[in-house]
Amino acid sequence: MAISTNFWIWIAALLTLAIYSFLYKDNPFYKFAEYLLVGISIGYGISIYWHNTIITKVYNPLVYDKNFLVLIPLLLGLLMFSRFFKNVSYLSRIPIAFVVGAGTGLSVPSSFEFLFKQIYATMPLKLDIGSLIIVVGVISTLVYFFFSLEHKGFVGKVSKVGITFIMVAFGAAFGYTIMARVSLFIGRIQFLLSDWLGIIK
Amino acid sequence: MLKRTLLLILFLILSISLFSENDSLIFLENQFPCEGFYITGRDIPNDGGSGIEINWSFPDSLDNCFLTVLRRDEFGNNSVVATDLLVSSKQVRDVSSDEEPSRVKDGIKYYYTGILSKKIIDENLLNILKEKSYLKNGTYIFNNDTFYVTSETDAVISKASWFNLSRIPVLISLIIIAFVFLYYLNLAKSGKELYIRKINGLDAVEEAVGRSTEMGKPIMYILGIGYVTDIPTIAGLTILSRVSKKVAEYETKILVPSYDPVVMTTAQEVVKEAFTEAGRPDLYNKNDIMYITQDQFGYAAGVDGMMMREKPGAVFLQGLFFAESLILAETGHSIGAIQISGTTETAQLPFFVAACDYTLIGEEMMAASVYLQKEPMMLSSIAAEDLLKVFIMLLIIAGFVISIFAFGFNIGLFKNLFDHLVNALQV
Structure with missing residues (x-):
């Protein structure tokens, strides 16, 4: 195989190397790649917002469906721009309060639902050692997250069992994620050696 | 002679092409x-609202x-709901989405x-079917492929529900926890x-x-990369x-x-409010709280670059984090900063535990914001939550004991x- 003659593969390869150069130290190549990524992602984000929000959720319902209810969120959104005017900048707190309030309120039932699912998953549907480990693990972990009691005596001992279970779970998650990251790295190296340099097939 | 032969060949080609023209639907009962x-x-x-569920029952032989599902609305407009579903999947939902907000009204x-077909449905056939205003129930043939058209369903109308009745257990537990919370709030307000407990890392x-x-x-x-509606982001802001x-x-930055x-x-x-509370509103600079980008790795690259250039002495990672x-x-570790992290994302906590000096694990982060402010309302929410945890533990233990007798x-x-206990938990 020969080295690539595709312009875009060269660009991708050089940008990959520029980002990896950060592993040595901060340098102008990394800075260039960083600013390029940040700038492009902002531009891309704006175009996504324009098409998926302004056009799809505001313009189309307003112009084609004559849905004037859209004016309420539009007005709330426009209030965010009041931050550019010092004397009315406090108005930007209204949409923020609306978003925080609605978001928190909506998350309450879904959090409870999630809780029910977790309790269901803990229920021993068959009697075996695995079910026992799960029950002991969940109860001791719950004790670790007790904040109204000091972790001393019996509570302290159970919470230590809980944090041990947590750390075992973290270890497993760490190993699993590292494996996924290594496979991403292998993919990048394959791109450099195969698609760009043509050293390997 | 040559002319005749050529004409004969031409005639044969035309005849073959005409007789092999089977690009039309043939009804076969x-x-x-x-x-x-x-x-x-x-x-x-x-x-x-804006959602219809299509179910089908079938013998094992199929x-x-x-299965391809077609839809006709009351105005005669046809569209394809889904193509080439495995019959064993039993159900498909026709719902409006962000991409198609007016799909079902x-x-x-x-x-x-x-x-119903034995092979993946031909695109040409799909286009022909979409054009038809009505298809009689029965078997058809198209390009030598046989397929079966079911009879049309009765009219289905989508409507929004006022209440999600499947969430009644959630409502009941919410009411109970609200009363427990109010009880503790009263206690806290009455001076109790x-x-x-002390949370490691906050000191x-x-x-x-x-x-x-x-x-x-x-x-x-x-x-992190959460939005203002995410609970970890709200805790991070506190x-x-x-x-x-x-x-x-x-007097630092x-x-x-x-x-x-x-x-x-x-x-x-x-930050502005905190600086004012500390009596130093003059030190507040709104440009120190800046927007980077809404791209996950663009944000990570931007923050990394900033860390290398500004070399902060302390880095706080408090909020919602994912792969970054x-x-x-x-x-942060490589520049020698003291790092205090906290998130509820269980998949990311191992990385924080490994790379940071102190980590607030999951709910510790929420409790940390209470620990710092110690307001009666927040303290009573922690007490109510702890009582809920006791209830959950009792429920799990009861389930375990019952299962020993049952199995x-x-x-x-x-x-x-x-069975009753398990069914009640399936919301």
């Missing part, structure tokens, strides 16, 4: 073995066949027809001191800010308030690179009891 196959439609229960009559906040000040370096506070107050008292513009605006308000967590924590000793009464 019911020759497809589809006894017992029918589809039904109904409004999706307990939803916000397990490996494919409430109050309009829709009729559904199923196309509600205890909250390090002062140490981290002090160390940065001594070194003449700024403090970096990273709220901790930011406390950190900013310390920063103002020590705080940098808050943000992922979301609304989070940035909220962070500006929080280790990139950020590792860079270990095979007692029917306990089996029924266990």
Whole structure:
């Protein structure tokens, strides 16, 4: 195989190397790649917002469906721009309060639902050692997250069992994620050696 | 002679092409073995409207066949709902989405027809079917492929439900927890001191800010890539308030690179208020709380670069983090900053535990914001939550004991009891 003659593969390869150069130290190549990524992602984000929000959720319902209810969120959104005017900048707190309030309120039932699912998953549907480990693990972990009691005596001992279970779970998650990251790295190296340099097939 | 031969060849080619023209539908009555196959439609229960559920029942012999579902509305417009579904999947939902907000409209009559085939359906056939205003139930042939058209469903109308009845257990537990919370709130207001245990890592906040000040370096506070509606981001903002107050008292600088513009605006308000509370509004600089980008790895690259250039003495990672967590924590570690992290994302916590000096694990982060403010309302929420945890533990222990009698000793009464318990948890 020969080295690539595709312009875009060269660009991708050089940008990959520029980002990896950060592993040595901060340098102008990394800075260039960083600013390029940040700038492009902002531009891309704006175009996504324009098409998926302004056009799809505001313009189309307003112009084609004559849905004037859209004016309420539009007005709330426009209030965010009041931050550019010092004397009315406090108005930007209204949409923020609306978003925080609605978001928190909506998350309450879904959090409870999630809780029910977790309790269901803990229920021993068959009697075996695995079910026992799960029950002991969940109860001791719950004790670790007790904040109204000091972790001393019996509570302290159970919470230590809980944090041990947590750390075992973290270890497993760490190993699993590292494996996924290594496979991403292998993919990048394959791109450099195969698609760009043509050293390997 | 040659002319005749050529004409004959031409005639033969034309005849073959004419007779092999089978690009049209041919109705064959019911020759497809589809006894017992029918589809039904109904409004999706307990939803916000704009959604219809299509179910089908089928004999086992059709397990490996494919089903394409077509829709006709009351105005005669046809569209394809789904193509080449495995018959064994039993159900498909026709719902509006962000991409197609007007796909299904409430109050309009829709009729559904199923196309059953042994092979993946031909695109040309799909286009022909879409053009048809009505297809008679029965077997058809197209390009030598046989397929079966079901009879059309009755009219289905989608509507929004006022209540999600499947969530009644959630409502009941919410009411109970609300009463417990109000009880503890009354206790706290009447002067009873509600205890909250010390949270490891919070005492390090002062140490981290002090160390940065001594070194003449700024403090970096990273709220992650959550939105202002995410609970970890809200908890992160509460901790930011406390950190900013310390920063103002020590007359140092705080940098808050943000992922979301609304989070940035909220962070500006929080820091401004904290600086004012500390009596140093003059030190507040809104440009220190800046927007980076809403691209996950663009944000990680931007924050990493900023860390390398500004070299903060302390880095706080408090909020919602995903795959960028280790990139950020590792860079903070490499510049020798003291790092205090906290998130509820279980997949990212191992990285924080490995790369940071102190980590607030999951709910510890929420409790940390209570520990810092110690307001009666927040303290009572912690007490109520702890009581809820006791209830959950008792429920799990009860479930375990019942299961021993049910599965270990095979007692029917306990089996029924266990089934009831498990069903109640399936919301």
